[in-house]
Amino acid sequence: MDIQLDCLPCFVKQTLSVLRMVDADEAEKERILRRVLEQLSHIDFAQSPPQLAQDIHAQIRQLADNPDPYAVHKRRDQELALRLYPPVEQQVRDSEQPFYAAVQMAIAGNSLDHGVYHDLSEEQALALLEQGLVTPVQGDLAAFQREVERARSILYLGDNAGEIVFDRLLLQQLPREKVTYVVRGGPIINDAQLQDAREAGIDRLVATLMDNGDDSPGTVLSRCSAGFREKFHNADLIIAKGQGNYETLSDEPGNIVFLLKAKCPVVATHIGCDLGASLLYRRSGR
Amino acid sequence: MDIQLDCLPCFVKQTLSVLRMVDADEAEKERILRRVLEQLSHIDFAQSPPQLAQDIHAQIRQLADNPDPYAVHKRRDQELALRLYPPVEQQVRDSEQPFYAAVQMAIAGNSLDHGVYHDLSEEQALALLEQGLVTPVQGDLAAFQREVERARSILYLGDNAGEIVFDRLLLQQLPREKVTYVVRGGPIINDAQLQDAREAGIDRLVATLMDNGDDSPGTVLSRCSAGFREKFHNADLIIAKGQGNYETLSDEPGNIVFLLKAKCPVVATHIGCDLGASLLYRRSGR
Numbered sequence: 250m251d252i253q254l255d256c257l258p259c260f261v262k263q264t265l266s267v268l269r270m271v272d273a274d275e276a277e278k279e280r281i282l283r284r285v286l287e288q289l290s291h292i293d294f295a296q297s298p299p300q301l302a303q304d305i306h307a308q309i310r311q312l313a314d315n316p317d318p319y320a321v322h323k324r325r326d327q328e329l330a331l332r333l334y335p336p337v338e339q340q341v342r343d344s345e346q347p348f349y350a351a352v353q354m355a356i357a358g359n360s361l362d363h364g365v366y367h368d369l370s371e372e373q374a375l376a377l378l379e380q381g382l383v384t385p386v387q388g389d390l391a392a393f394q395r396e397v398e399r400a401r402s403i404l405y406l407g408d409n410a411g412e413i414v415f416d417r418l419l420l421q422q423l424p425r426e427k428v429t430y431v432v433r434g435g436p437i438i439n440d441a442q443l444q445d446a447r448e449a450g451i452d453r454l455v456a457t458l459m460d461n462g463d464d465s466p467g468t469v470l471s472r473c474s475a476g477f478r479e480k481f482h483n484a485d486l487i488i489a490k491g492q493g494n495y496e497t498l499s500d501e502p503g504n505i506v507f508l509l510k511a512k513c514p515v516v517a518t519h520i521g522c523d524l525g526a527s528l529l530y531r532r533s534g535r
Numbered sequence: 536m537d538i539q540l541d542c543l544p545c546f547v548k549q550t551l552s553v554l555r556m557v558d559a560d561e562a563e564k565e566r567i568l569r570r571v572l573e574q575l576s577h578i579d580f581a582q583s584p585p586q587l588a589q590d591i592h593a594q595i596r597q598l599a600d601n602p603d604p605y606a607v608h609k610r611r612d613q614e615l616a617l618r619l620y621p622p623v624e625q626q627v628r629d630s631e632q633p634f635y636a637a638v639q640m641a642i643a644g645n646s647l648d649h650g651v652y653h654d655l656s657e658e659q660a661l662a663l664l665e666q667g668l669v670t671p672v673q674g675d676l677a678a679f680q681r682e683v684e685r686a687r688s689i690l691y692l693g694d695n696a697g698e699i700v701f702d703r704l705l706l707q708q709l710p711r712e713k714v715t716y717v718v719r720g721g722p723i724i725n726d727a728q729l730q731d732a733r734e735a736g737i738d739r740l741v742a743t744l745m746d747n748g749d750d751s752p753g754t755v756l757s758r759c760s761a762g763f764r765e766k767f768h769n770a771d772l773i774i775a776k777g778q779g780n781y782e783t784l785s786d787e788p789g790n791i792v793f794l795l796k797a798k799c800p801v802v803a804t805h806i807g808c809d810l811g812a813s814l815l816y817r818r819s820g821r
Binding site: 259261262283289294 | 541547548561565568572575577
């Protein structure tokens with residue numbers, strides 16, 4: 250999915266959002282913002298938004314001399330998710346259709362996103378999760394369940410810190426020995442990395458836990474490691490969480506099921522769904 | 536009031552909003568957006584947001600070869616306001632405190648703003664006006680009323696097309712022969728001009744109707760006509776409607792009463808009020 254004109258205000262907003270997290274004075278922040286605006290004036294629209302986000306954030310990290318501006322937020326989101334998790338797991342276990350409930354909550358976990366909701370409070374997070382429990386997922390869940398049962402190998406592409414805790418619910422419904430769970434290869438926005446996945450207990454629920462070797466807030470195949478690309482091309486079924494993975498993989502081959510909340514108008518329009526919809530989405534004709 | 540970092544996403548958003556109104560293909564819109572982003576990367580933060588908006592919109596009008604992109608929207612807002620006006624006038628007339636009710640509705644009229652609310656439907660406009668009828672105005676209305684009675688000359692600075700129809704309510708409470716009503720000197724966003732004021736019947740309620748000789752979406756004194764500046768410096772009381780007039784006049788001398796809804800977080804923070812507040816605001820120490 251290519252960058253749209255409507256993505257631009259969001260890039261500027263996200264820049265300001267990062268600038269609030271770094272230790273820099275107003276003059277320094279102004280200098281960084283000017284650099285980003287200048288960069289935006291030259292961008293190639295024929296790339297996905299996460300590719301550009303990767304470059305912008307790399308520049309901000311360098312200019313602000315801060316390797317991981319979202320560290321504190323990720324920490325908070327992980328702790329929050331781990332605290333909110335147990336009763337949710339119980340509810341899924343008690344559900345009449347645990348597989349469906351697990352999909353539903355794995356998508357609801359995608360609400361915990363500082364990249365989109367710039368200042369998410371604990372109350373708002375809880376409200377989003379509770380909403381998730383009663384929000385129907387659009388998409389063919391029965392077909393997805395059949396496919397999970399048939400697949401010889403499943404590649405599960407994670408998304409954000411915090412959110413990944415709720416991926417446990419769906420992972421518990423998958424055949425452990427066939428699943429590889431993948432996180433980003435470096436700090437980018439609030440996206441999950443290996444230590445977050447381990448903290449969430451993901452490593453105990455899958456055959457392989459790995460990173461993709463790249464720090465885009467999505468999955469830019471050409472920038473990922475050869476090892477990851479091989480896994481990607483050989484997977485029977487790819488489960489891709491979140492907007493970033495959708496934006497970067499919507500035009501790639503592969504048997505991909507996207508699980509996401511459509512949080513931004515550009516993505517919702519591209520998919521053809523309502524803003525805020527919870528989706529199990531498979532591209533037509535595949 | 537100077538431009539803040541947080542103004543930048545809004546400038547980009549407003550640019551996209553104008554681009555939706557002009558007749559240009561995607562490549563042309565992309566070119567204009569790039570130019571604006573480049574311009575934003577060099578801006579002087581020591582100016583008010585409307586000064587920059589003036590320059591940006593002038594550039595867009597020129598690049599898009601469209602002298603007044605908001606013409607259709609202004610037309611719609613005027614017609615909408617004229618349609619919604621009669622029952623509101625009746626309510627103000629029937630009110631126990633017509634002066635207060637008039638101030639309240641003149642401020643509520645400031646809700647009709649395409650510069651801030653990019654796509655305002657008729658239902659939303661009606662809802663905003665109805666809300667205005669029950670929203671208390673923060674500020675010393677009694678002191679304002681006394682001042683109106685004492686003043687030998689009143690300069691009333693209008694704001695948007697549509698909104699100005701509701702200024703009639705307050706003008707009816709002012710001594711006609713002492714009032715000069717001022718609009719912008721050229722098309723800028725959805726701001727009112729002479730023809731809008733005449734259509735709204737303003738000319739029949741004031742001694743003088745004039746424009747300020749400038750097309751900023753506010754009142755940038757240094758860019759206004761000498762005739763207007765003279766009026767400004769000689770006025771006993773200046774009533775300034777809307778955020779644009781606040782942003783450009785907050786640091787200027789003069790006995791200014793600002794009537795506005797605080798529609799953006801930057802202005803609300805600068806004033807020290809809640810976002811969305813209806814205000815009769817006078818700077819302290821004046």
